[in-house]
Amino acid sequence: xxxxxxxxxxxxxxxxxxxxxxxxxxxxxxxxxxxxxxxxxxxxxxxxxxxxxxxxxxxxxxxxxxxxxxxxxxxxxxxxxxxxxxxxxxxxxxxxxxxxxxxxxxxxxxxxxxxxxxxxxxxxxxxxxxxxxxxxxxxxxxxxxxxxxxxxxxxxxxxxxxxxxxxxxxxxxxxxxxxxxxxxxxxxxxxxxxxxxxxxxxxxxxxxxxxxxxxxxxxxxxxxxxxxxxxxxxxxxxxxxxxxxxxxxxxxxxxxxxxxxxxxxxxxxxxxxxxxxxxxxxxxxxxxxxxxxxxxxxxxxxxxxxxxxxxxxxxxxxxxxxxxxxxxxxxxxxxxxxxxxxxxxxxxxxxxxxxxxxxxxxxxxxxxxxxx
Numbered sequence: 555x556x557x558x559x560x561x562x563x564x565x566x567x568x569x570x571x572x573x574x575x576x577x578x579x580x581x582x583x584x585x586x587x588x589x590x591x592x593x594x595x596x597x598x599x600x601x602x603x604x605x606x607x608x609x610x611x612x613x614x615x616x617x618x619x620x621x622x623x624x625x626x627x628x629x630x631x632x633x634x635x636x637x638x639x640x641x642x643x644x645x646x647x648x649x650x651x652x653x654x655x656x657x658x659x660x661x662x663x664x665x666x667x668x669x670x671x672x673x674x675x676x677x678x679x680x681x682x683x684x685x686x687x688x689x690x691x692x693x694x695x696x697x698x699x700x701x702x703x704x705x706x707x708x709x710x711x712x713x714x715x716x717x718x719x720x721x722x723x724x725x726x727x728x729x730x731x732x733x734x735x736x737x738x739x740x741x742x743x744x745x746x747x748x749x750x751x752x753x754x755x756x757x758x759x760x761x762x763x764x765x766x767x768x769x770x771x772x773x774x775x776x777x778x779x780x781x782x783x784x785x786x787x788x789x790x791x792x793x794x795x796x797x798x799x800x801x802x803x804x805x806x807x808x809x810x811x812x813x814x815x816x817x818x819x820x821x822x823x824x825x826x827x828x829x830x831x832x833x834x835x836x837x838x839x840x841x842x843x844x845x846x847x848x849x850x851x852x853x854x855x856x857x858x859x860x861x862x863x864x865x866x867x868x869x870x871x872x873x874x875x876x877x878x879x880x881x882x883x884x885x886x887x888x889x890x891x892x893x894x895x896x897x898x899x900x901x902x903x904x905x906x907x908x909x910x911x912x913x914x915x916x917x918x919x920x921x922x923x924x925x926x
Contacts (some may be wrong), residue, residue: 591722591743592818594729596885598736603680605811607740609802610684613666614692615795620658623783624651625700627775630782630916632704633836637843645760648704650771652762655700663689683741690745695791698747701754714754721750785911815885816894823873823898827862827905834858835912842916851916855909862906873899 595604628651635644666689673682705714725746731739794817802810838851845851874896882889914922 589822591725591729592822593884594732595736595740595743596815596888598732599740600736601808601811601815601887603737603740603811604814605802605807605809606680607684607687607737607744608814609798609807609810610681610688611691611814612795612798612802613685613688614695615791615798617662617692618695618791618795619787620662621655621696621699621783622776623779623781624654624772624775625703625779626782626786627651627779628700628703629835630839631775631778633839634843634916637840646771647775648760649762650768650775651700651703653767654772654775655697657767659693659696663693666692680737683738687741687744690748694747694751698751698754701751701758704759705754716753716757718750720753721747724749812888812891813894815888816891816898819877819891819895820898823869823902824905826865826869827902830858830862830865831906831908834909838909838912839916842913848913848917851913852910855913858909859906863903866902866906870899870902 628647631647632644635641635647666685670682670685670689673679673685702714725743728739728743728746731742798810798813801813834854834857838854841854842848842851877895877899878892881892881895885891
């Protein structure tokens with residue numbers, strides 16, 4: 555019994571367990587805040603207004619490609635060089651990525667803000683706010699994605715969990731505004747994601763004070779990251795942008811609003827499997843750097859898959875039953891989205907495949923990674 559107690563203490567104090575617990579706790583808070591926001595938003599915002607506001611997300615979806623896979627290179631090379639004991643090379647990777655992404659983000663944000671001025675001048679304030687929101691979204695997606703890629707250790711994941719909580723908590727200030735002007739509240743809720751970005755920047759593990767731009771080193775990062783990025787972009791942001799374009803053009807803003815509401819619920823459900831894989835991905839890359847053994851990595855990758863599947867065996871069926879009974883009664887405006895959400899929930903286990911796919915990343919089998 556004493557041995558079991560000591561083993562339990564060792565288990566609970568392990569870096570992986572504490573990282574998962576911190577991110578899980580953070581995701582619970584994010585989910586609860588998200589549910590509260592969805593309840594109020596679903597009551598006050600019509601599918602037409604939601605579709606009009608979210609149509610501008612398509613802009614960021616296509617512009618996201620401009621980072622050229624740089625922070626995918628960071629995700630691979632930074633833990634790889636750290637695992638090899640080459641800290642100077644690891645830091646240099648961060649510096650080059652930081653320099654490039656700021657050079658991309660700043661001019662794009664300025665252009666989007668100038669476009670928004672045109673809408674405001676023409677008295678189309680709803681479209682103007684939509685474009686301003688995209689300026690925040692684009693910067694958060696690119697620079698925030700890069701900063702997240704630098705969080706690799708157990709302590710880093712704890713700080714990331716705090717950052718993930720900060721934005722949603724701050725978004726609560728938008729909730730009372732839904733009673734008076736729902737579209738404006740939607741805008742305020744959207745731009746509060748910059749609070750998460752600020753927290754990530756404040757606690758970033760590597761402080762990049764060197765802004766020197768080196769084209770040759772950037773090319774190396776792009777060669778490393780772009781093939782990896784194409785695989786994830788095709789199946790995530792790029793697919794979202796193309797899919798949203800088709801839905802908007804073929805079905806109009808109201809049906810697009812129903813789709814975006816469904817996807818909002820899906821994003822909350824995706825947080826658990828994403829959190830599980832996020833903790834293990836850098837450990838898999840570092841393990842391959844230390845052992846050069848894909849079999850050791852496969853053994854490690856089994857843990858997030860098994861744990862994730864056990865969790866989803868409960869979450870998916872409960873979620874399907876819940877949305878088909880709860881949404882029509884609580885969100886009558888979005889009653890038709892129940893079937894869409896049910897189908898989306900069935901795809902949650904596929905997110906866990908990111909863990910074994912990381913092994914192909916670590917082995918530089920980029921062709922197979924794109925095929926997978």
